[in-house]
Amino acid sequence: MVYVFIGIVVAIALVVAYGVYNRRQIYQSVDNLDQRKGLIMSEPVAEEISRVKGLTISGETEEKFERWRGTWDEIVDQRLPEVEMYLFDIEEIANKYQFRRAKDKLVDADHYLTAIEDDISTIRQEVDQLVNSEEKNREEIEAATEKYKDVRSLLSRQWRSLGEAASLLEEKVKKCREELEAYDEETKSGNYMRAREHLLFLQETLEEAHGQIENVPKLLAEIDRDIPEQVREMRSNVREMEENAFSFRHFTVHEDLDEVDGMLSYLKQNVSALELKDVEDKLEQIKETLTQNASLLEREAEAKNEVETGVASLKERHENLLNALAELEEERSGVEINYQLPDGDKSKMESILKEVSDVEKEGQAFEDLQANQKHSYTDLRGKLENLNIRMTEIEDSINESLERLQDIRGDETRAMEQLKELRVWMTETQFKLQKSQLPAVPEALVDQLGHAGKELEKATAMLETVPLDMKAIQEALEQSHQGIEKASHTLSEAVDQANWAERLLQFGNRYRNQFAELPPILNDAENQFRNGYYEITINETTRALERLVPYAFSNLQTEWGKRTQRQMALDSVK
Missing domain, CATH: 1.20.58 (Methane Monooxygenase Hydroxylase; Chain G, domain 1)
Structure with missing residues (x-):
């Protein structure tokens, strides 16, 4: 029973709170609308309307003046009092807790006030427009009158023209x-x-x-x-x-x-x-x-002059082209006796002959067009320029072919000189091998020297065979060069390895009697050394000495490195 009573009290309190809140909101809205009404009342609309009294009050101005004044009087005497009564009714309705109805009337009141404000804004705009029109008219009519006089005077002066x-x-x-x-x-x-x-x-x-x-x-x-x-x-x-x-x-x-x-x-x-x-x-x-x-x-006149001058030049240039072609054929015949011409030379020559024949036909066609006036001189000039470009290209091709043939003769001289240099290099390498006093010559070095010698003999034989195949000769010389270069490198490497291997064996013999396991290793290494396997000798003795006498061996390596650097410096000076 107590809980029911408490529930009823809470419900009544909520209803009362809801009513108080809604009335407060409605009263606030009424106050806002009343303030807008007051602002409208204080608007100086009458003063705005009175601005037109300085104008001529007749016709359109009189009609608008009466309409504006009537609208403003209606707003002040009828429409704003109606708004006031309307707001009073809204408060009465709110006091009766008819909140939905009160809110609907607030919306209607807002629209009513907005309509009044729009009417006032229209009055002001129309007043401004009328007054401004009068002011602009006064400012501009004088200039327009002067402009009219100027135009009338200008018309009189220019009448005949x-x-x-x-x-x-x-x-x-x-x-x-x-x-x-x-x-x-x-x-x-x-x-x-x-x-x-x-x-x-x-x-x-x-x-x-x-x-x-x-x-x-x-x-x-x-x-x-x-x-x-x-x-x-x-x-x-x-x-x-x-x-x-x-x-x-x-x-x-x-x-x-x-x-x-x-x-x-x-x-x-x-x-x-x-x-x-x-x-x-x-x-x-x-x-x-x-x-x-x-x-x-103008272009046609210039083109005619260029064409007439160019035709004579074209004939002379064509004759020079034929002379150059004859020179090329003669040079080619002479070279072909002693040398094998490169691949594609024949097709290149055929191409040049065809181009010369084609350009000769085009030149004849050009002369026909000029003689019979089948084209404008501007077009003929373009064709003449193209013919000259074609001839320049043919001249370049002929010159390139002549230079290539002359290079073939030069290739023979250069090949002879290169062969001589390779023979000297081969002799020096063989002399260095003899001087090195190696216990045994490595098989790779023997093979390399043999291959290089065969390529030198091959190149020598080719240079004595007519016609010369310069491409094959150059390939043989290149093979000889590579073979001698490899042999020279291999020989230097073998000498260095033999010297280091010999030094290691000498160093190891110092400790032969101190370590029981060392003599067999040294004996095998010496055997490899005598058979020319210097790298194996170095590897076997190095592993043994690093393990048995590491400190002494490290000093030996340092000493040998410095010696090698000094020798390289001396060789570079030589």
Whole structure:
């Protein structure tokens, strides 16, 4: 029973707390809306409206003034008091705990106040627009009036140079006068916004008319005088060039000039009708066309001179090419008797002969094109340049072949010199072997010297065989060089190993009687030494001495290393 009572008390407390919280929120919202209402009341809307009293209160201005004042009076006298009563009702509803209904009415009140604020904002904007229009009109009408006088004066001065467009421009200036008068009438009637529209249209029309009065004489001068003069001059140049054996059937010069004449007539009609939008662009295109054709005539004249000069040079160059080819064939025949030519030399020669034949045919075709005027001189110049490039390539090929043949003769001399040097090197190596007094010569050294000797004999025999195969000779000489080089290295290595092995045996004999296990090792090592197996001798004695007398052996290695370095220094000086 006690728990039930406590539950009821808690429930009542929660309900009361919920009601207090919602009423507080609604009261806060009402206060916010009431503050917005107060701000609206304090807005200086009446003062804003009174700004137009300095204007002429009639017509459009009077109509707007009355509408603004009526709207503001309605807001102050009716709509804001309604808001106040509405807010009072919301508080009463909240006190009755009808919170949902109270919140719905808060939303309605907010929308109502927003509508009032929007109406006030509209009044202010329209007032600003009207007042600003009047101010701008006063500031700009004087400049527009002066502009009108300038345009009318400019029209009078330029009348004779305006051609048929003068009457249309005169009508446009009259229209400007009418707009000026309409502006005055609207301003006097208090219709400042409509006056503003007339003023803006007047400014735009004056600017357009001024630009047209300035541009039309320039355009007519180009259409009636400048460009026709260029066309006549170009036609005269074309006729003169045609009389001097030029042909323009490969170009569109005549068609372009006829098109320019037709375009000028069309453009003059547009200028007379003041349709100037595309005239300047079309005139620029015409000028570009004339410039391109003038450049074409100039290039064609230059090309004719180059072609006529180049034809004679081409014949002379072709004769020189044939002479160079004959020289190559003669040199090749002489070399072929004593030397085997490299692989591909025959196909290279055939290729050169074919290229010479092809370029001769192209030269004849070129002369035919020139004689019969089948191409423009500009095209002929391009073909002439290509022919010269082809001839340069053939000349380079011939020169390269001549140099290659001359190199073959030089290869023989160089091979003889190399053979002599290898023989000297071989003799020195053999002498060094004899002088070394090795107990036995290693088999590898014997094989290397034998191989090198055979390659030297092979190269010698090849150099005495005609025709010489220089590629095989060079390969044999290279094999000889490698064999002697290996033998020389092997000999040096064998001498060094023999000396070190002998020194180790001498060192080991000092301790022969101190260690019972040492004599057999030394005896076997000496046997290997006498048979030429110096590396085995070094390995066996080194392992024994490192184990038995490590300290003494280490000193020996150090001493021998220093001695070897001194010997290497002496050899490098020699």
